Amino acid sequence: AQTVTQSQPEMSVQEAETVTLSCTYDTSESDYYLFWYKQPPSRQMILVIRQEAYKQQNATENRFSVNFQKAAKSFSLKISDSQLGDAAMYFCAYRSAMETSGSRLTFGEGTQLTVNP
Amino acid sequence: DAGVIQSPRHEVTEMGQEVTLRCKPISGHNSLFWYRQTMMRGLELLIYFNNNVPIDDSGMPEDRFSAKMPNASFSTLKIQPSEPRDSAVYFCASSLRGQGAYEQYFGPGTRLTVT
Numbered sequence: 759a760q761t762v763t764q765s766q767p768e769m770s771v772q773e774a775e776t777v778t779l780s781c782t783y784d785t786s787e788s789d790y791y792l793f794w795y796k797q798p799p800s801r802q803m804i805l806v807i808r809q810e811a812y813k814q815q816n817a818t819e820n821r822f823s824v825n826f827q828k829a830a831k832s833f834s835l836k837i838s839d840s841q842l843g844d845a846a847m848y849f850c851a852y853r854s855a856m857e858t859s860g861s862r863l864t865f866g867e868g869t870q871l872t873v874n875p
Numbered sequence: 876d877a878g879v880i881q882s883p884r885h886e887v888t889e890m891g892q893e894v895t896l897r898c899k900p901i902s903g904h905n906s907l908f909w910y911r912q913t914m915m916r917g918l919e920l921l922i923y924f925n926n927n928v929p930i931d932d933s934g935m936p937e938d939r940f941s942a943k944m945p946n947a948s949f950s951t952l953k954i955q956p957s958e959p960r961d962s963a964v965y966f967c968a969s970s971l972r973g974q975g976a977y978e979q980y981f982g983p984g985t986r987l988t989v990t
Contacts, residue, residue, distance in 0.1 A: 793978070801964060803981035849918065853977070861906055861970065861977060862931065865918040 760785045762852050764866035771840045772874050778825075779835045779869045781850030789855035792826070792833045793863070798846040806848070809833065811855070837871075845873045877901070879982035881967050887988045893955040896985045899948055900969030908979060909942055909952050910966040918966075924950065925972060957989045 761784045771777035783792070794806040809817045809826050817824050821841075825834045837844055850866040880899040888894055900907050908923040922932040924944045932942070939958070944950040954961055964986050968979040 791977075795981075800983070801986075802983050803966060803968075805978055805980065808978060861908070861923060861925075861972065861979075862920045862934075863908075863918075863979060867917055 760787075760790075760852050760854065760864050762850050762864050762866040764848075764850055764869050766869045767867070768870045768872070770872040770874060771837070773840055773842060775840055776836060776838045777840055777871065779837075779848050779850075779871065781833045781835070781866055783831050783833065783850070783852050785831070785852065785854075787854055787856060791853045791855060792824075793851040793853070794822070794824070794833075794835045795849045795851060795865075796844075796846045797849065797868075798843075803849075807835070840873050842873050842875060845871055847871070879967055879969050879980055881965075881982035881985050883985060884983060885986050885988075887990065888957055889990055890958055891956045892989075893953065894957045894961075894987060894989075896952040896965050896967075896987070898950045898952070898967030898982060900950070900967070901980055902948070904969035904971050904980075905947070906970045906972045906977065906979075907944060907950050908968040908970075909950070910968065910981075912964040912966060912984070913962075921952070954987075957987075959989045962987055962989050 790811045792809045796804045807819045821838045823836045847868045851863045882897045909921040912918045921934045922942045927944045942952045964984045966984045968981045970977040970979045
């Protein structure tokens with residue numbers, strides 16, 4: 759079974775600075791997808807960014823980018839120019855690409871990000 | 876387009892009562908997921924459907940939980956009888972299976988409190 763680990767329960771960053779959230783995962787599969795979701799106080803789960811394991815290029819979405827290290831099974835999220843609205847719980851998630859494994863997302867424990875003005 | 880719609884947003888009930896949570900997936904999506912979020916266990920998948928058919932219900936905690944998807948635009952999660960340990964936030968998510976990463980889009984959740 760796959761597992762996802764976020765070793766930082768809490769992180770803080772100054773507004774306009776850059777912060778990196780860590781995520782590691784364990785799998786024996788070679789093809790899979792990785793995601794970062796954001797959960798603000800409204801508790802809505804918002805998809806931030808995704809990465810296909812077969813792609814070497816790191817995904818980028820505006821101020822959000824990832825550092826995907828397949829061999830190390832690491833998938834960190836970098837937030838540049840942090841804004842107050844970035845304050846939220848961030849979840850890393852894994853999904854197998856194998857049809858037989860189904861479509862379930864396996865989530866990490868989450869990292870609570872605080873943005874200080 | 877409207878996102879995933881869940882109702883009610885909040886539900887407070889007494890132990891032993893039946894609770895029904897409702898979900899309308901994004902139009903055109905063919906996969907639907909029910910998740911539960913608690914402090915102790917985090918986010919966990921309860922059940923998911925492909926084309927209205929339950930595929931994996933191994934996450935359903937016990938027989939008190941049941942889920943149905945009578946058509947492509949509606950699903951219910953029922954707890955009968957409810958217990959205090961069922962208190963959690965229940966999320967519904969949908970995706971379009973058959974295209975790429977099948978990103979799952981979540982509804983706003985239902986916060987259930989069982990007293």
